[in-house]
Amino acid sequence: MNKFFTLIAVLILTANSFAQTCTITGFDVCTLANPITTFTGAVKVSGNDLANGAKYKFNNVTTIAAVSLDAIVTIDGSSNATLYSFDDDAAVNETGTAGSQAALFSPKIGTNADLTNAERRGWVQFTITFYTHYNGNTLPPVNSLPVPVANLNFLHFDMDGYKIGSNGYFREIGYVKRPSNVVADLINYGAAVTELTSAGTVTENGNDWLLTYGSTTERDGISRCAQVIEKSVYALPQSSVTFRMGYDYKPAQPYANQGQGKPQRQYGSKFGCFSLPLAAPLPVSLLSFGLNYNNGLSTLTWTSSQEINLDKYQVLRSVDGVNFQVIGSVAAKGSLSLEKYSYADNNIPSGATVVYYKLIMLDKDHKQQISNVVTAKINGVAASKEMTIFPNPSSTNAQIRFKADKAALATILVFDASGKVVLQQQSNVLSGNNSVAINNIVKLNDGMYTVKMISNDVTYSSKLIIWK
Numbered sequence: 001m002n003k004f005f006t007l008i009a010v011l012i013l014t015a016n017s018f019a020q021t022c023t024i025t026g027f028d029v030c031t032l033a034n035p036i037t038t039f040t041g042a043v044k045v046s047g048n049d050l051a052n053g054a055k056y057k058f059n060n061v062t063t064i065a066a067v068s069l070d071a072i073v074t075i076d077g078s079s080n081a082t083l084y085s086f087d088d089d090a091a092v093n094e095t096g097t098a099g100s101q102a103a104l105f106s107p108k109i110g111t112n113a114d115l116t117n118a119e120r121r122g123w124v125q126f127t128i129t130f131y132t133h134y135n136g137n138t139l140p141p142v143n144s145l146p147v148p149v150a151n152l153n154f155l156h157f158d159m160d161g162y163k164i165g166s167n168g169y170f171r172e173i174g175y176v177k178r179p180s181n182v183v184a185d186l187i188n189y190g191a192a193v194t195e196l197t198s199a200g201t202v203t204e205n206g207n208d209w210l211l212t213y214g215s216t217t218e219r220d221g222i223s224r225c226a227q228v229i230e231k232s233v234y235a236l237p238q239s240s241v242t243f244r245m246g247y248d249y250k251p252a253q254p255y256a257n258q259g260q261g262k263p264q265r266q267y268g269s270k271f272g273c274f275s276l277p278l279a280a281p282l283p284v285s286l287l288s289f290g291l292n293y294n295n296g297l298s299t300l301t302w303t304s305s306q307e308i309n310l311d312k313y314q315v316l317r318s319v320d321g322v323n324f325q326v327i328g329s330v331a332a333k334g335s336l337s338l339e340k341y342s343y344a345d346n347n348i349p350s351g352a353t354v355v356y357y358k359l360i361m362l363d364k365d366h367k368q369q370i371s372n373v374v375t376a377k378i379n380g381v382a383a384s385k386e387m388t389i390f391p392n393p394s395s396t397n398a399q400i401r402f403k404a405d406k407a408a409l410a411t412i413l414v415f416d417a418s419g420k421v422v423l424q425q426q427s428n429v430l431s432g433n434n435s436v437a438i439n440n441i442v443k444l445n446d447g448m449y450t451v452k453m454i455s456n457d458v459t460y461s462s463k464l465i466i467w468k
Contacts, residue, residue: 021225021227022094022219022223022224022225022226022227023225023226023227024224024225024226035062035063035064035272035274036062036103036270036271036272036273037061037062037071037103037105037270037271037272038060038061038062038103039058039061039071039087039103039104039105039106039270040058040087040089040102040103041058041059041089042056042057042058042073042086042087043056043057043059043137044056044086045057045072045137045138045139046139047075049086050075050083050084050085050086051075052075052076052077052078053074053075053076054074054075055072055073055074055075055139056072056073056086056087057070057071057072057073057137057138057139058070058071058073058105059133059137060133061130062271064149064274064275067132067147067308067309068132068133069130069131069132069133069147069149070130070131070132070133070134070140071128071129071130071131072128072129072131072139072140073086073105073126073127073128073129074126074127074128074129075124075125075126076125076126076127076242077124077125078112078122078123078124078125079121079122079123079246080111080112080113080120080121080122080123081109081110081111081112081122081123081124081246081247082109082110082111082112082262083107083108083109083124084108084109084110084264085107085108086107087105087106087107088106088107088108088266089102090102091104091106091221091222091266091268092220092221092222093221093222093223093224094219094220094221094222094223094224094225095220095221096220096221100221101157101221101222101268103270104157104222104268104269104270105126105128105268105269105270106222106266106267106268106269107124107126107245107267108264108265108266108267109123109124109245109246109247109264109265109267110262110263110264110265111247111249111262111263112262113262114260114261114262115170115249115251115258115260115261115262115263116251116255117251117255118251119249119250119251120247120249121173121246121247121248121249122246122247123173123175123244123245123246123247124244124245124246125175125242125243125244126242126243126244126245127240127241127242127243127446128240128241128243128271129146129239129240129446130146130147130148130149130239130240131145131146131147132147132306132308145239145305145306145448145465146239146240146446146447146448146467147239147306148237148238148239149237149238149239149274149275150236150237150274150275151233151234151273151274151275152233152234152237152238152241152271152273152274153231153232153233153234153271153272153273153274154176154231154232154234154241154243154269154271155229155230155231155269155270155271155272156174156176156212156229156230156231156232156243156245156267156268156269157222157223157224157228157229157267157268157269157270158172158219158221158222158223158224158225158228158229158266158267158268159171159172159173159174159196159212159213159214159215159228159229159230160172160195160214160215160216160217160218160219160223160228161214161215161216161217161218161247162216162217162218163216164250164251164252164258164260165252165253165258166252167250167252167253168250168251168252168253168258169216169248169249169250170216170247170248170249170250170260170263171213171214171215171216171247171248172214172245172246172247172248172265172267173211173212173213173214173244173245173246173247173248174211174212174214174230174243174244174245174246175202175209175210175211175212175243175244175246176209176210176232176241176242176243177207177208177209177241177242177243178201178207178208178209178210179234179236179238194227195214195215195217195227195228196212196213196214196215196227196228196230197212197213198210198211198212198213199211199212199213209244210232212230213248214228214248215227215228221266222266222267222268239446239447240446240447241271243269245267245269247263247265286302286303286304286359286361286369286371286463287302287303287304287305287338287392287462287463287465288301288302288303288387288388288461288462288463289301289302289359289371289372289374289461290302290374290387290461291357291374291375291376292376293355293376293377293378296346296348297344297345297346298344298345298346298348298355298357298376299342299343299344299345300315300342300343300344300345300357300359300374301340301341301342302340302341302342302359302371303338303339303340303341304338304339304341304361305335305338305339307332307333307334307335307339308363309363309364310332310334310361310362310363310364311331311332311362311363311364312329312330312331312332312362313329313330313332313341313343313359313360313361313362314326314328314329314359314360314362315327315328315329315330315343315345315357315359316357316358316359316360317345317348317355317356317357318355318356318357319348319349319352319354319355319356320356321354321356321373321375324356324358326360327345327347328343328345330343332361345357348378352378353377353378354375354376354377354378355375355376355378356373356374356375357373357374357375358370358371358372358373358374359371372450372461374461387400387401387402387453387460387461387462388400388401388402388462389401389438389451389462389463389464392463392464392465393465393466393467394441394464394465394466394467395442395466395467396441396442397437397438397441397442398437398438398441398464399435399436399437399438400412400434400435400436400437400438400451400453400460400462401433401434401435402433402434402453402460403432403433403434404429404430404431404432404434404455404456404458405431405456405458406431406456407428407429407430407431408428408429408455408456409426409427409428409429409455410426410427410428410429410436410453410454410455411424411425411426411453411454411455412424412425412426412427412436412438412451412452412453413451413452413453413454414438414441414444414449414450414451414464415449415450415451415452416447416449417447417448417449422444422449423438423439423440423441423443423444425438425439429455436453438451438464441464441466444466445466446466446467447465447466448463448464448465448466449463449464449465449466450462450463450464451463451464
């Protein structure tokens with residue numbers, strides 16, 4: 001199995017002492033080149049406080065290669081649980097040192113009903129998404145895209161609990177959602193004994209999760225003890241991580257009014273040891289790239305955002321679709337918001353029947369990203385055109401807007417970042433201006449997608465951002 005398509009959940013293991021053994025290790029310490037996160041000063045930017053759908057912003061959670069990142073944390077939902085506080089910057093470690101765990105994302109979660117003689121499990125689900133730092137305590141600017149990071153580790157601290165009688169317990173649990181392109185099960189490294197118990201992969205509500213049960217040995221504070229820390233390592237770059245923090249309750253039997261009430265627990269998590277992927281695209285996001293050809297003049301247009309460290313756009317032309325030459329360049333504006341560009345080419349080689357163009361986005365460190373190819377027939381019929389998608393970003397619905405030369409049955413394809421087709425449909429279009437709905441985008445995860453439409457042998461292409 002390809003190791004680059006593996007999500008590994010690692011239980012930090014030591015010999016089990018069946019007591020409050022605490023091994024403080026350096027597993028969560030990273031070099032300056034591979035930083036860890038600091039989650040402090042959360043500000044609500046959308047929704048009702050502590051309610052499902054609410055979004056919170058953490059400013060400057062980390063800096064990677066001189067790029068500062070913010071984190072948007074979304075409360076996705078809950079089951080049999082109540083979120084009592086979102087983040088506690090006064091959180092303490094196992095020694096009771098005030099504020100020692102301030103850098104963790106540390107919500108307080110409890111049961112939503114009194115515990116009785118029935119077993120019960122509950123959780124609150126969060127999604128953390130990374131963005132390039134922007135000023136203001138608001139949602140990310142329109143057309144801002146999540147930033148993928150490589151070598152990402154997710155650490156879930158202090159997964160402990162307590163015993164009830166001789167055969168009951170209350171313990172914390174943690175779920176980590178597996179990305180759709182990951183197929184390997186949890187792999188356990190190192191020792192054979194741990195205070196944590198791996199349930200491997202479970203499927204709930206159509207999603208695969210790596211589930212870990214906590215210890216039944218209680219510890220003070222948000223413990224850094226290796227015996228009760230779960231670590232998930234992502235082998236592919238990720239721009240967001242979805243996880244659940246919760247509890248698992250089993251009453252002692254025979255049950256005799258054990259009076260557990262509604263326990264509340266303090267949780268803690270952070271991310272570490274990650275970097276910008278060396279082979280990933282530049283931070284610049286090319287949202288659309290189109291071509292119009294008319295009477296010997298090719299006009300290229302494109303839109304972009306997130307022009308982090310970008311130097312310029314190089315325009316390349318070919319008459320055979322194989323051999324491209326640089327014919328000009330356009331300086332980047334260096335903006336994080338939406339920018340529009342154009343380039344005119346009136347020097348097409350004589351005798352050409354088809355002309356091909358592409359862009360190279362070159363950053364100041366000479367790294368580069370290459371666009372898709374757009375083409376035009378010299379007889380004036382465009383073979384690749386620009387279209388727009390509205391709204392963009394979108395959460396539940398989006399429409400393709402374009403102009404067709406004549407009526408046709410169009411094929412619409414939606415590709416994810418790996419190039420896999422995730423949605424496909426056919427729609428009737430008419431001559432002139434059209435608006436076609438993209439079906440079922442509510443099923444897609446947050447991220448950037450490529451939408452292509454083929455109509456009358458004309459290919460339209462644009463980017464779609466899903467953000468819920």
